[in-house]
Amino acid sequence: MPFLLSLLSCCLQVAAQNNIATEQKINSLIKKMTLQEKLGMIHANSSFTSNGVARLNIPELVMSDGPHGVRPEHGRDWEKDENVNDSGTYLPTGNTLAATWNPALGYQYGAVLGSEAKWRGKDVILGPGINIIRTPLNGRNFEYLSEDPYLISKMVVGYIQGVQAQGISACVKHFAANNQEILRNSINVEMSERALREIYLPGFKAAVLTGKVNTLMGAYNKFRGQWCTHNKYLINDILKKEWKFDGIVISDWGAVHNTKEALENGTDIEMGSEFTLKSGTDYSKFFLADSAVASVKMDKVKLDKLLDDKVRRILRIMYRTKLAASKKSTGSYATKEHSAVAAKVAEEGIVLLKNNDHFFPIQKKNIKTIAVIGENAARPNAYGGGSSQVKALYEVTPLQGIKNILKGTDVTVSYARGYKIERNAAANDTLIAEAVKAAANADVVIVAGGWVHGYNYNVWNDNAYDAEGFDKPNMDMPFGQNELINAVLKVNPNVAVVLMGGGAIDVSGWDKKVKTIIEAWYPGMEGGNALAKIIFGEINPSGKLPVTFPKHLSESPAHVLGEYPGDSVNVKYSDDIFVGYRYFDTYKVQPQFAFGHGLSYTSFEYKNLQVNYANKATTVTLIIKNTGGTAGAEVVQVYVNEKSPEIKRPEKELKAFAKVMLKAGEEKQIKLTLDENAFQYFSEAKNKWVMKPGRFNILVGSSSADIRLEKGVDVK
Numbered sequence: 001m002p003f004l005l006s007l008l009s010c011c012l013q014v015a016a017q018n019n020i021a022t023e024q025k026i027n028s029l030i031k032k033m034t035l036q037e038k039l040g041m042i043h044a045n046s047s048f049t050s051n052g053v054a055r056l057n058i059p060e061l062v063m064s065d066g067p068h069g070v071r072p073e074h075g076r077d078w079e080k081d082e083n084v085n086d087s088g089t090y091l092p093t094g095n096t097l098a099a100t101w102n103p104a105l106g107y108q109y110g111a112v113l114g115s116e117a118k119w120r121g122k123d124v125i126l127g128p129g130i131n132i133i134r135t136p137l138n139g140r141n142f143e144y145l146s147e148d149p150y151l152i153s154k155m156v157v158g159y160i161q162g163v164q165a166q167g168i169s170a171c172v173k174h175f176a177a178n179n180q181e182i183l184r185n186s187i188n189v190e191m192s193e194r195a196l197r198e199i200y201l202p203g204f205k206a207a208v209l210t211g212k213v214n215t216l217m218g219a220y221n222k223f224r225g226q227w228c229t230h231n232k233y234l235i236n237d238i239l240k241k242e243w244k245f246d247g248i249v250i251s252d253w254g255a256v257h258n259t260k261e262a263l264e265n266g267t268d269i270e271m272g273s274e275f276t277l278k279s280g281t282d283y284s285k286f287f288l289a290d291s292a293v294a295s296v297k298m299d300k301v302k303l304d305k306l307l308d309d310k311v312r313r314i315l316r317i318m319y320r321t322k323l324a325a326s327k328k329s330t331g332s333y334a335t336k337e338h339s340a341v342a343a344k345v346a347e348e349g350i351v352l353l354k355n356n357d358h359f360f361p362i363q364k365k366n367i368k369t370i371a372v373i374g375e376n377a378a379r380p381n382a383y384g385g386g387s388s389q390v391k392a393l394y395e396v397t398p399l400q401g402i403k404n405i406l407k408g409t410d411v412t413v414s415y416a417r418g419y420k421i422e423r424n425a426a427a428n429d430t431l432i433a434e435a436v437k438a439a440a441n442a443d444v445v446i447v448a449g450g451w452v453h454g455y456n457y458n459v460w461n462d463n464a465y466d467a468e469g470f471d472k473p474n475m476d477m478p479f480g481q482n483e484l485i486n487a488v489l490k491v492n493p494n495v496a497v498v499l500m501g502g503g504a505i506d507v508s509g510w511d512k513k514v515k516t517i518i519e520a521w522y523p524g525m526e527g528g529n530a531l532a533k534i535i536f537g538e539i540n541p542s543g544k545l546p547v548t549f550p551k552h553l554s555e556s557p558a559h560v561l562g563e564y565p566g567d568s569v570n571v572k573y574s575d576d577i578f579v580g581y582r583y584f585d586t587y588k589v590q591p592q593f594a595f596g597h598g599l600s601y602t603s604f605e606y607k608n609l610q611v612n613y614a615n616k617a618t619t620v621t622l623i624i625k626n627t628g629g630t631a632g633a634e635v636v637q638v639y640v641n642e643k644s645p646e647i648k649r650p651e652k653e654l655k656a657f658a659k660v661m662l663k664a665g666e667e668k669q670i671k672l673t674l675d676e677n678a679f680q681y682f683s684e685a686k687n688k689w690v691m692k693p694g695r696f697n698i699l700v701g702s703s704s705a706d707i708r709l710e711k712g713v714d715v716k
């Protein structure tokens with residue numbers, strides 16, 4: 001042990017010396033720079049780059065979207081780059097990754113993203129997006145992770161470390177409280193300090209303190225009256241002072257609105273202001289460009305200090321990445337290994353929501369014909385809803401995946417479109433009639449429906465409901481899908497519905513009548529194969545919902561307790577900390593499907609729960625056993641409940657989880673540790689995290705609504 005300790009300490013010393021050496025290099029570079037050169041570095045000089053200083057061998061900083069794949073190239077000023085090799089890996093979207101509840105997979109996901117960005121010559125990949133899923137209607141929920149800050153904190157760290165291990169910077173976004181697309185460029189968000197600290201900040205805090213993220217993106221909206229990208233409280237006070245963030249704050253594209261505030265309140269690089277300034281691509285007109293800065297009344301010493309800090313942060317990240325002595329990987333692109341990671345995330349992220357009579361998995365030998373119904377079964381999603389679009393090397397749709405897995409068998413696969421994807425399109429009787437005919441002649445019917453993405457490169461929201469810049473009008477199934485499913489059920493009871501998309505949709509029109517329901521999100525380029533393997537039992541599903549699915553929008557907390565989308569100026573988060581299951585469990589409202597819910601083809605027994613509190617740590621041990629006939633993975637979830645809190649607290653809060661792989665009949669002991677902040681709440685009166693010593697319940701289960709074991713513990 002002593003040898004290891006001495007080795008560790010000398011590594012830390014070397015690292016510290018490197019940092020000191022790097023900081024000295026940076027300081028000497030800054031001393032040589034002119035005012036113009038400093039200003040050039042802190043705003044865009046093209047759609048996705050900020051300037052370097054050629055004279056001093058400081059390169060440009062090259063950025064690219066997006067959170068689940070490197071975006072197709074477009075020229076330095078948004079015009080389309082033709083004939084570039086930009087067909088790459090299209091990973092499953094963020095909500096699919098979150099549904100795996102597998103932080104190690106998050107690392108692999110980030111590693112693929114970083115490797116492809118590296119290969120494409122990017123320095124910063126503009127992801128992960130981690131905004132809290134507050135309302136099912138937010139058009140960008142597909143890009144984000146969860147309603148729960150703890151799950152986000154665990155999944156975001158692996159992703160960031162995976163990206164940055166490739167010598168590329170991740171960019172955690174959008175800081176903060178960008179939870180709706182309606183009026184995103186102007187809305188002012190009001191919320192309590194407790195909601196901010198307990199719900200909306202923890203994911204970002206983990207990204208900075210644990211993930212060591214190199215860059216962060218300021219959000220479009222306002223927070224408590226000030227633009228997020230130059231919000232004194234969020235950026236200077238919390239991010240840079242309290243959390244000691246030493247990286248770069250990059251504005252969202254067009255999110256800077258005020259030169260003085262951007263100088264003083266921590267914007268380090270201004271991107272995309274051509275949208276707000278309507279200046280075309282005249283980068284000299286930007287808020288942090290020469291003329292605007294020259295017009296600010298500020299003494300030179302103060303201005304220099306502010307500019308030097310911004311430039312220092314940019315250079316610091318450059319030395320950590322593209323200027324690093326040890327050249328990291330050159331990256332690789334669109335490889336089989338990368339598609340294999342996309343496949344793994346889809347296989348572990350697809351959620352089996354309902355499965356009556358063991359309808360799934362389907363045995364190939366027991367069927368002659370399978371009817372696949374729904375335009376979503378044959379529709380590619382990679383071009384997705386907005387800046388997160390990817391030009392996929394290929395994309396296996398659900399229909400193609402089912403055909404692939406049945407190749408060489410004598411099972412017939414029939415397809416019917418079932419509905420027409422067109423904004424506000426009603427049920428189409430002709431298409432329904434075709435679908436009913438196919439269903440009547442099939443042993444098994446798979447209806448692929450749910451939400452839809454845009455799929456044209458330039459038309460993000462072409463009929464899409466999951467798209468940047470737009471929110472859904474309601475939670476109702478579009479295009480007459482309810483009528484379709486009920487018509488099909490009339491001629492065949494063996495129906496499974498596969499929902500695609502960014503999250504909850506109102507299934508109350510048929511969910512009691514179908515045998516099986518699967519949530520497949522947007523499962524990436526290998527999604528169709530992953531889905532088919534789950535349908536036919538080659539993969540045992542292990543996904544768990546990272547968000548609650550309300551039965552109806554009218555029962556969703558943002559719409560019951562909170563304001564949404566607010567009036568045209570402000571939106572008040574009076575739902576406060578009661579987001580997602582924190583609301584449903586505390587207010588005793590039955591959701592359609594609970595946070596953490598996901599079925600398996602096998603079954604698991606939870607037993608021998610022990611909870612011990614000793615010197616500020618609480619250890620939770622239990623035995624989990626696979627009591628079914630097939631291998632499978634279970635996500636064991638640990639929630640904390642305070643018996644008699646001094647202020648209103650959620651009925652339970654997720655504070656630990658573990659994904660456990662078990663062969664049939666196998667059992668394992670798992671041990672999880674809760675540190676003291678697992679019991680704390682944020683006291684506005686004392687403006688800090690506090691814990692009232694006393695009795696807590698430790699609830700262990702397979703979902704927030706399926707608690708299997710519970711034990712009390714006295715926490716000092």
Ligand code: GLC
Nearest residue numbers: 065126173174252253387468
């Ligand atoms: C967009 C998005 C942001 C994206 C950026 C660059 O408006 O809000 O997520 O990274 O601009 O495309």
